Amino acid sequence: MALRTRLTRLLGIEYPIIQGGMAWTATAELAAAVSNGGGLGIIGAGHMPTEILRDEIRRAKSLTDKPFGVNLMLLTPHIDEIVEMVLEEGVHAVTTGAGNPAKYMKGLKERGIKVITVVPSVALAKRMESIGADAVIGEGMEAGGHIGELTTMVLTPQLADALSIPVIAAGGIADGRAFVAAFALGAEGVQIGTRFMCAEECTIHPDAKARIIKAKDRDTVVTGYSTGHPVRVLKNKLSRQLEALDRDNKPEELEKLGSGKLALAMKHGDVDLGSVMAGQVAAMVCKIQPAAEIIGEIANEAEALMPALRASFED
Numbered sequence: 001m002a003l004r005t006r007l008t009r010l011l012g013i014e015y016p017i018i019q020g021g022m023a024w025t026a027t028a029e030l031a032a033a034v035s036n037g038g039g040l041g042i043i044g045a046g047h048m049p050t051e052i053l054r055d056e057i058r059r060a061k062s063l064t065d066k067p068f069g070v071n072l073m074l075l076t077p078h079i080d081e082i083v084e085m086v087l088e089e090g091v092h093a094v095t096t097g098a099g100n101p102a103k104y105m106k107g108l109k110e111r112g113i114k115v116i117t118v119v120p121s122v123a124l125a126k127r128m129e130s131i132g133a134d135a136v137i138g139e140g141m142e143a144g145g146h147i148g149e150l151t152t153m154v155l156t157p158q159l160a161d162a163l164s165i166p167v168i169a170a171g172g173i174a175d176g177r178a179f180v181a182a183f184a185l186g187a188e189g190v191q192i193g194t195r196f197m198c199a200e201e202c203t204i205h206p207d208a209k210a211r212i213i214k215a216k217d218r219d220t221v222v223t224g225y226s227t228g229h230p231v232r233v234l235k236n237k238l239s240r241q242l243e244a245l246d247r248d249n250k251p252e253e254l255e256k257l258g259s260g261k262l263a264l265a266m267k268h269g270d271v272d273l274g275s276v277m278a279g280q281v282a283a284m285v286c287k288i289q290p291a292a293e294i295i296g297e298i299a300n301e302a303e304a305l306m307p308a309l310r311a312s313f314e315d
Contacts, residue, residue: 003015003016003299003302005166005188005189006166006188007135007166007168007188007189008189010114010134010135010166011040011067011092011093011114012067012092013035013038013039013040013066013067014038014039015037015038015039015295015298015299016168016188016189016190017034017038017039017040017179017189017190017191017192017295017298018039018040018042018095018116018137018168018189018190018191018192019031019034019039019040019041019042019191019192019193019196019291020042020044020071020143020170020191020192020193020194020196021042021043021044021045021069021070021071021095021097022044022071022144022145022193022197022277023044023045023046023047023048023073023262024044024046024204024262024263024266024267025044025197025202025203025204025266026041026042026043026044026071026196027043027044027056027202027203028043028056028057028059028060028063029059029063029201029202029203030196030199030201030202030203030291031043031060031064031068031069032059032060032063032064032066032068032201033063033064033199033200033201033290033291033292034068034196034199034291034295035060035064035066035067035068036063036064036066036291036292037290037291037292037293037294037295037296038066038292038295038299039291039295040067040068040069040092040093041060041064041066041068041069041291042068042069042070042071042095043056043057043060043068043069043070043071044071045070045071045072045073045076045082046073046076047073047076047077048082049078050078050081050082050085051085053070053082053085054085054089057070057086057089057091058089067092067093068091068092068093069091069092069093069094069095069114069116070086070091070094070095071094071095071096071097072086072094072095072096072097072101072104073097073098073099074096074097074098074099074100074101075098075099079099083104083107083108086108086113087107087108087111087113090111090113091113092113092114093113093114093115093116093134094108094113094114094115094116095116095117095118095137096115096116096117096118097117097118097146098146101115101117101128101131101133102131105131105132105133106132109132114134114135115132115133115134116133116134116135116136116137116168117133117136117137118136118137118139118170119136119137119138119139119159120138120139120147120148120149120150120155121148121149121150121155122155122158122159122162125138125159125162125163125167126162126163129163129164129165133165134165134166135165135166135167135168135188135189136159136163136165136166136167136168137168137169137170137191138152138155138156138159138167138168138169138170138187139152139155139170139171139191140152140153140154140155140156140169140170140171140172141171141222141232142171142172142232142279142280142281143170143171143172143193143232143279144193144194144220144232144233144277144278144279144282145193145231145232145277146229146230146231147171147222147230147231147232151171151172152169152170152171152172152173152182153181153185156169156182156185156186156187157185157186159186160185160186160187161186166188166189167186167187167188167189168187168188168189168190168191169182169185169187169189169190169191170190170191170192170193171279172279172280172281173190173191173192173281174192174194174195174281174284174285175284175297175298175301176297176298176299176300176301176302176303176304176305177301177305178190178281179298179299179301179302180302180305180306180309192294192298193278193279194212194278194279194281194282194285195281195284195285195294196291196294197209197212197278197285198212198213198285198287198288198289199288199289199290199291199294200288200289200290200291201290201291202291204266204267205265205266205267205268205269206269207269207270207271208265208266208269208271208274208276209288210271211234211271211276212234212276212278212282212285213285213286213287213288215234215278215282215283215285216283217280217283219234219235219282219283220232220233220234220235220278220279220280220282221233221234221235221239221243223239223242223243223246223254223258224242224246224254224255224258225246226245226246226249226250226251226254227251227254227255228251231258231275231277232277232278232279232280233275233276233277233278234271234276234278234282236271236272236273236274236276237272237273238257238258238261238272238273238274238275239275241257242254242257242258245257258275261273261274261275262274262275262277265277
């Protein structure tokens with residue numbers, strides 16, 4: 001089943017599903033697999049050196065002829081260089097976070113690159129629409145990694161009411177039920193991160209995948225409140241140390257301790273002292289499977305659920 005929305009037309013994709021641009025997780029292999037499955041795969045740039053990111057983009061091009069994008073973390077020190085390289089290489093879309101993309105908007109749009117911004121609030125979303133964003137991703141606090149204050153269920157309908165551009169719901173979405181719920185709230189697409197971490201094509205360490213599959217409903221925690229940049233992770237020895245520093249209001253020590261810990265978990269498999277950034281929905285991820293199968297399952301669940309919902313209101 002194809003689920004057509006303004007977002008699928010905007011991006012030239014079959015399903016209105018975007019894969020989260022997770023640093024140390026969203027590589028060319030995963031992005032290409034998601035795109036080949038009918039969604040929009042995203043390479044997570046993070047703080048990646050420019051030439052390594054160029055290689056990732058070129059590898060993705062060799063693995064898929066479908067549209068894919070790059071997530072740009074705008075606070076990266078060499079972001080100007082990264083954007084210039086993205087303009088040279090050409091991708092179908094970019095998602096942006098951790099900063100204002102205004103200075104890059106004209107150049108990206110002139111190259112035909114769709115710009116989709118991650119937002120935690122209505123005010124920021126309106127600003128992004130005013131500077132030319134093609135769509136926004138409303139990321140709720142259920143999501144893994146850096147989060148805002150509002151839940152997906154609260155944020156999504158407010159964004160849909162306030163904006164004329166498509167709204168993509170993110171945070172707490174892993175199956176067809178959440179997919180349908182997001183559309184009921186006014187979204188025209190969803191972004192999925194945690195479930196794609198357990199895609200076969202995702203290159204993170206097997207121990208990180210196993211930790212996600214093992215997660216229960218209360219196994220995530222938010223750390224980093226004292227820094228002003230809270231992060232949702234799976235509970236482990238590191239998270240307990242970070243929570244203690246939060247309680248003692250020691251943001252500088254917290255940031256120092258957290259430095260490099262995402263790579264430690266995702267690349268090297270240390271799920272005790274590494275940062276396993278995953279959303280609350282980790283408890284619903286039960287197996288490792290191909291990315292295309294994940295997308296197909298979600299679409300089929302959604303297709304089956306919609307008439308069942310209508311029937312539930314009948315006498």
